[in-house]
Amino acid sequence: MLEQTAAQLRAEGRRVGAARRQVIEALADRACAVTAEGLAAGLPGVHVSSVYRTLAVLEDLGAVRHVHLGHGPALWELTHAGDGRHLVCEHCGRHLVVPADLFADLERRLADEHGFVVDRGHFALTGRCTACHDEP
Amino acid sequence: MLEQTAAQLRAEGRRVGAARRQVIEALADRACAVTAEGLAAGLPGVHVSSVYRTLAVLEDLGAVRHVHLGHGPALWELTHAGDGRHLVCEHCGRHLVVPADLFADLERRLADEHGFVVDRGHFALTGRCTACHDEP
DNA sequence: ATCTTGCTGCGAGCAGTTCGCAACAAGGAA
DNA sequence: TTCCTTGTTGCGAACTGCTCGCAGCAAGAT
Numbered sequence: 001m002l003e004q005t006a007a008q009l010r011a012e013g014r015r016v017g018a019a020r021r022q023v024i025e026a027l028a029d030r031a032c033a034v035t036a037e038g039l040a041a042g043l044p045g046v047h048v049s050s051v052y053r054t055l056a057v058l059e060d061l062g063a064v065r066h067v068h069l070g071h072g073p074a075l076w077e078l079t080h081a082g083d084g085r086h087l088v089c090e091h092c093g094r095h096l097v098v099p100a101d102l103f104a105d106l107e108r109r110l111a112d113e114h115g116f117v118v119d120r121g122h123f124a125l126t127g128r129c130t131a132c133h134d135e136p
Numbered sequence: 137m138l139e140q141t142a143a144q145l146r147a148e149g150r151r152v153g154a155a156r157r158q159v160i161e162a163l164a165d166r167a168c169a170v171t172a173e174g175l176a177a178g179l180p181g182v183h184v185s186s187v188y189r190t191l192a193v194l195e196d197l198g199a200v201r202h203v204h205l206g207h208g209p210a211l212w213e214l215t216h217a218g219d220g221r222h223l224v225c226e227h228c229g230r231h232l233v234v235p236a237d238l239f240a241d242l243e244r245r246l247a248d249e250h251g252f253v254v255d256r257g258h259f260a261l262t263g264r265c266t267a268c269h270d271e272p
Numbered sequence: 273a274t275c276t277t278g279c280t281g282c283g284a285g286c287a288g289t290t291c292g293c294a295a296c297a298a299g300g301a302a
Numbered sequence: 303t304t305c306c307t308t309g310t311t312g313c314g315a316a317c318t319g320c321t322c323g324c325a326g327c328a329a330g331a332t
Binding site for chain 1: 204223225226232234238239241242245246249250251252253254255258259260261262263264265266269
Binding site for chain 1: 277278279280281282283289
């Protein structure tokens, strides 16, 4: 993962310094999506702004993507972590991932009927999870 | 619209001052969704923070809702402005509204299969509109 | 080993939104 | 009508999530 991404970066004339390497490794280690702040916190000596910059580079390489959930910070994950869609409970904050094919029909109809090609999974859908169904 | 919303507010022990009245009227006048900043700009003498506060009150009254589109500020609209879902083109920023029933199947499946009840239309889907289909 | 140029930490800056405060005024009670 | 309580308002400062400019460092081609 590191080596392959690093090679991709170098092929574009970019370099792979300490911060960049650590961010990639940290993302690869993670089972699930993280905030930029969260990544930085786990990497002492790596500044948040470097994390954001690295994530931006990796994003236009196509190696990572980010999702906005509710009103907080965005979450970042490797793209090959699968392409599930994110749901977030606006009550308890719980965050779940569902198969993208649930969205396939909708996306096809939006494309066919409205000429609109959805940027897959850039936003989480907000709502209520089973547990918080009838909370205030 | 004003009178009815004002009555609802008073019934809850709230009051209807100048700013609040103007925000409600401005929303009712608008055909489409606006930013808080935009509302404030159209109401000289009404401070942005009052606009945000009024919108928050109206939102938990259920009279307005907000949608996040892309990375910019949220848009606000009256709930009875219809319940179309918002799409926003990440290239040109164009914003379109499509019928909510396109989302009905998806929402039913999320509820049935995952126990998740979607908060209707809190987020816009981002993607590419017809015009910007194959831009950089 | 050298040298170019990209990367990095740092702090300041920015947009969108929220908060604390003191003055004000809505609207029920008298 | 006047009074009084208490919600509302304008204002500015604060906060959060993110971006930028800069000067020093170091990756990696030669």
